Amino acid sequence: MNPMNGRCAVEVQAVHKHFGRVHALRGLSLQIERGTTYGLLGPNGAGKTTLIRVIMGLIAPDSGETHVLGHRMPDKDVMAHTGYMTQRVALYEDLTVYQNVQFFAVMAGLAHDRRAIEEAVALVDLSARMDSRVRELSGGMQRRVSLACALVHRPQVVMLDEPTVGVDPQLRVQFWDHFRRLNQEGVTLIVSSHVMDEAERCDRLGFIRHGVLLAEGSAAELLQRAGTETLEQAFLHYAEQGPAA
Template sequence: MQEPPAQEATNKEASNAPTAPDGAWIIDVRGLTKRYGARAVVDDVDIQLAPGRICGFLGPNGSGKTTTIRMLCGLLTPDAGEGTCLGLDLRRDALRIKRQVGYMTQRFGLYEDLSIRQNLDFVGRLFELPHRKRAVDDALERLGLVGRQHQLAGSLSGGWKQRLALAACLIHNPRLLLLDEPTAGVDPKARRDFWDQIHQLAAQGITVLVSTHYMDEAERCHELVYIAYGKVLARGTERDIVQGAGLHVAEITGTLSAAQDAALRAAPGVQSVAAFGTSLHVTATDPAALQAALVPLRNQSGLHVRPANANLEDVFISLIGRAKDNYGNG
């Protein structure tokens, strides 16, 4: 069976893109492209994001997420494409965009030999804040850092470093936050506290574009953009993406032999076989092909096969399996 091209998922999901009130997009970019040599790291990407929305930016390592974020905040110049960020032209107004965006990098980027307060004061100086002490006090209070304000940043745990980095992003009251894998390396409670804070910020009208590898975090976003090898493969709400993928899923519980597992993965029409705890999810776009692949496993002692609903991880595993790796092009 011939698999549908990944681009079809892109076209289907494009129709589910949200509409900004009165066209007031916070991010509105089209055809965004960045090349290194002959390789397009970001290839013809469109993103539109309305005020107060949380958009999850998902994709494997090397998919172009960080490069896209850096173009949006004015740190990189696109090789092609156009659009606006905060109503400012992505090319002509890069310096103005930088001053109105909060950008949180993958790695902790503040000074570890300075205290929390000293770091925030330094960031306030960079933004030339007119009431810097008040801004620092507000940032400390906002993120629950008052009791630790004199602690050296280098002595903080991952979760507290994350809070400090977010406080630094917010000190100049940006309208847009660009967060590049902000929860990598922090414990589950710190991740949950972080996401509670992000939703509070969105409720105040701040727009958030956040890249993540975690499916539980993706489920907490208002909408999602999935990118692989520089191309957008799907976008929309979680429901849009799952329904638009057209996947049929079976769940298998029990232990398969190595030969059975290999045969299942090689069966015509099967797109992915992925472990979820003690079970396997088998996905296909053709229900007949899925049923045919499962025939050898039915009525076998110790194995249980039943229909299941597709989830985000099923969809993304399917999408990445169909995407074309562009690494060899550069």
């Protein structure tokens, strides 16, 4: 496949998803441009993770469709060009840092490229713990390994589900610096968070609640339209107004 297909990195069109009686996504649509960082903001249970899983092709929507890099999901070939950092740590605890990163690198088609693995581990500042077992690492370190696994194969689109939870402030700054560099290389990032202060680092934000996109725009636009001083207040403003037309 040609990863440069399509104008948008991600296109979600009128996606509905039910889990039993729970209507998790209610006709949600959004577009994400290449080389940008899109922030999905909303309280727990708003449908952020479900949306990410639909975009990744991990769950099939009841109706509507999703395109990533111009290809309709789910598409296993596209998955070689996407990276996914799950909300949970999701690593093999008995294996070392190197073994974990290597495992996901090889899965994405990067056959035993030691340098790529070492770079990914260096990026998350864990070169010294390369041969430590994951179970021996602190929670924050484990999240860093998880990020390295999501980035090691240099994906075009990266989903980061709450990437900075449990990461100390200094490293959080490093993470965001790196995310910026990735954007400059044309990599598209989707970051979900319920922490509003991270949101202003994103190029565009989508406020999600009850499976609906409440409002969309840059942080400045959203503040201006709502006439509030903080994104938190803005979110409450849009939530009262109901879904955008």
